Amino acid sequence: xxxxxxxxxxxxxxxxxxxxxxxxxxxxxxxxxxxxxxxxxxxxxxxxxxxxxxxxxxxxxxxxxxxxxxxxxxxxxxxxxxxxxxxxxxxxxxxx
Amino acid sequence: xxxxxxxxxxxxxxxxxxxxxxxxxxxxxxxxxxxxxxxxxxxxxxxxxxxxxxxxxxxxxxxxxxxxxxxxxxxxxxxxxxxxxxxxxxxxxxxxxxxxxxxxxxxxxxxxxxxxxxxxxxxxxxxxxxxxxxxxxxxxxxxxxxxxxxxxxxxxxxxxxxxxxxxxxxxxxxxxxxxxxxxxxxxxxxxxxxxxxxxxxxxxxxxxxxxxxxxxxxxxxxxxxxxxxxxxxxxxxxxxxxxxxxxxxxxxxxxxxxxxxxxxxxxxxxxxxxx
Amino acid sequence: xxxxxxxxxxxxxxxxxxxxxxxxxxxxxxxxxxxxxxxxxxxxxxxxxxxxxxxxxxxxxxxxxxxxxxxxxxxxxxxxxxxxxxxxxxxxxx
Amino acid sequence: xxxxxxxxxxxxxxxxxxxxxxxxxxxxxxxxxxxxxxxxxxxxxxxxxxxxxxxxxxxxxxxxxxxxxxxxxxxxxxxxxxxxxxxxxxxxxxxxxxxxxxxxxxxxxxxxxxxxxxxxxxxxxxxxxx
Numbered sequence: 001x002x003x004x005x006x007x008x009x010x011x012x013x014x015x016x017x018x019x020x021x022x023x024x025x026x027x028x029x030x031x032x033x034x035x036x037x038x039x040x041x042x043x044x045x046x047x048x049x050x051x052x053x054x055x056x057x058x059x060x061x062x063x064x065x066x067x068x069x070x071x072x073x074x075x076x077x078x079x080x081x082x083x084x085x086x087x088x089x090x091x092x093x094x095x096x
Numbered sequence: 097x098x099x100x101x102x103x104x105x106x107x108x109x110x111x112x113x114x115x116x117x118x119x120x121x122x123x124x125x126x127x128x129x130x131x132x133x134x135x136x137x138x139x140x141x142x143x144x145x146x147x148x149x150x151x152x153x154x155x156x157x158x159x160x161x162x163x164x165x166x167x168x169x170x171x172x173x174x175x176x177x178x179x180x181x182x183x184x185x186x187x188x189x190x191x192x193x194x195x196x197x198x199x200x201x202x203x204x205x206x207x208x209x210x211x212x213x214x215x216x217x218x219x220x221x222x223x224x225x226x227x228x229x230x231x232x233x234x235x236x237x238x239x240x241x242x243x244x245x246x247x248x249x250x251x252x253x254x255x256x257x258x259x260x261x262x263x264x265x266x267x268x269x270x271x272x273x274x275x276x277x278x279x280x281x282x283x284x285x286x287x288x289x290x291x292x293x294x295x296x297x298x299x300x301x302x303x304x305x306x307x308x309x310x311x312x313x314x315x316x317x318x319x320x321x322x323x324x325x326x327x328x329x330x331x332x333x334x335x336x337x338x339x340x341x342x343x344x345x346x347x348x349x350x351x352x353x354x355x356x357x358x359x360x361x362x363x364x365x366x367x368x369x370x371x
Numbered sequence: 372x373x374x375x376x377x378x379x380x381x382x383x384x385x386x387x388x389x390x391x392x393x394x395x396x397x398x399x400x401x402x403x404x405x406x407x408x409x410x411x412x413x414x415x416x417x418x419x420x421x422x423x424x425x426x427x428x429x430x431x432x433x434x435x436x437x438x439x440x441x442x443x444x445x446x447x448x449x450x451x452x453x454x455x456x457x458x459x460x461x462x463x464x465x
Numbered sequence: 466x467x468x469x470x471x472x473x474x475x476x477x478x479x480x481x482x483x484x485x486x487x488x489x490x491x492x493x494x495x496x497x498x499x500x501x502x503x504x505x506x507x508x509x510x511x512x513x514x515x516x517x518x519x520x521x522x523x524x525x526x527x528x529x530x531x532x533x534x535x536x537x538x539x540x541x542x543x544x545x546x547x548x549x550x551x552x553x554x555x556x557x558x559x560x561x562x563x564x565x566x567x568x569x570x571x572x573x574x575x576x577x578x579x580x581x582x583x584x585x586x587x588x589x590x591x592x593x594x595x
Binding site: 022025026029033061062065066069070073074077078081084085 | 101105109158226234235236238239242243245246249253349353356357360
Binding site for chain 4: 410
């Protein structure tokens with residue numbers, strides 16, 4: 001088994017985990033604030049891939065199988081089905 | 097991303113990291129231990145240990161936890177999923193899946209259709225291998241079912257819903273498979289007490305979702321069969337539960353997407369609450 | 372021939388390059404404005420992840436990590452199909 | 466003697482596969498730089514092709530060959546099978562996917578810009594193709 005170097009007292013796995021989870025955080029934030037719902041679906045696909053990278057680094061292949069199948073294959077299709085029936089752009093909420 | 101947003105994200109991440117480093121350095125917050133917790137130690141020592149009373153007979157710890165040690169949780173989870181699908185069907189209860197009302201049937205281009213013909217065969221094979229090996233390698237019933245659920249979606253998107261309707265898909269057939277899967281899970285779960293009663297043993301010695309025989313409840317499913325000098329491991333009930341979950345989840349997802357993919361005017365005419 | 376240690380260092384270098392390009396893809400995905408560009412960036416990220424999984428399973432001598440590679444490649448294709456059919460402006464079940 | 470020669474050939478093939486994986490990683494980096502440098506969706510499709518065929522298909526073939534010859538059998542065969550099958554599916558699905566997304570983008574109104582002439586748009590306006 002390959003043992004990587006230790007940087008600032010952290011192993012390579014821990015650093016990669018931090019990087020990928022930060023990516024997932026950024027994509028989640030973009031999904032929340034995006035007004036164009038199709039773009040939000042694509043951002044949530046990126047979030048699913050980031051979480052899958054983090055799960056790979058944590059040696060959890062079961063979660064990779066379930067998370068990517070749901071996040072890229074099913075969730076995005078479900079939201080596209082819904083968006084074709086409503087509006088693509090989220091409107092600004094006006095306080096009455 | 098605008099520059100203010102980027103700046104806000106960077107500043108807040110840096111502040112959070114600084115706060116975390118200070119808090120950990122001062123000993124203000126508990127830090128996760130790198131040792132195994134007692135619960136993890138229990139599972140690792142008992143799951144594939146034939147000399148243990150509480151063994152799960154499966155080399156794959158996660159499937160064993162899901163269907164053996166925490167089996168009832170998974171049954172409830174499947175029931176919640178079933179109820180969600182029933183709720184979706186209630187919204188569209190008057191919409192019939194017929195070839196005449198299922199859209200134009202044009203589909204996508206020839207290139208996409210040709211590649212989809214190859215890929216569409218592969219997805220069920222992947223799903224079956226994930227579910228049938230679920231007690232030996234990473235995977236299991238839900239993962240296999242979620243993988244299988246993509247296949248009808250791909251068919252509906254690349255070919256059309258009309259093709260699916262012409263090939264004889266209907267809400268009733270899919271709902272039958274779905275319910276049969278859930279019933280099989282229930283029957284396997286309560287099979288052990290009934291086997292004991294049928295064998296004439298004392299009633300009550302045998303638990304719901306009992307995977308392996310225990311010293312105080314001696315009847316259970318065998319964990320392996322010997323065939324022609326080979327030992328085939330199927331881990332008691334785990335293989336059968338995974339198979340039933342595969343059918344339940346995949347038919348449920350196919351049902352939901354078949355209903356949602358109908359043309360908008362059909363859904364508006366047939367779906368919804370009658371006025 | 373190359374020694375085992377050299378082989379592992381070559382593989383670790385390849386994994387490092389993949390992580391670097393994944394980060395560039397993710398940066399472009401977060402700053403990109405047009406939808407088709409974002410879709411092919413998610414594709415690239417997914418294909419990167421497939422190679423990353425196989426390389427990591429060789430690097431750590433752990434076969435079970437590699438099971439996710441084939442589904443990932445197919446889900447990227449499936450995601451393309453959905454988005455392109457949406458962009459064509461037709462109903463998804465048509 | 467024969468087995469020694471076969472082992473040596475296997476070692477050489479495995480190390481070539483490893484070098485292929487490294488070249489593929491460099492290809493992937495080039496594709497990522499291409500995504501940054503190209504200013505247009507239709508130009509970025511070139512970068513995507515470099516990233517998929519050069520950066521995913523060849524490394525998977527290389528890693529599969531390395532696993533087949535240089536890793537002890539149960540693990541090696543498993544990883545090699547997964548790599549080859551994944552490489553085959555990447556080879557057939559990625560071009561079809563980029564074809565579909567390019568078609569969808571053109572029909573959604575994303576035009577190549579700057580462009581001297583857009584014959585596809587002209588044909589669609591004249592009704593030559595749908």
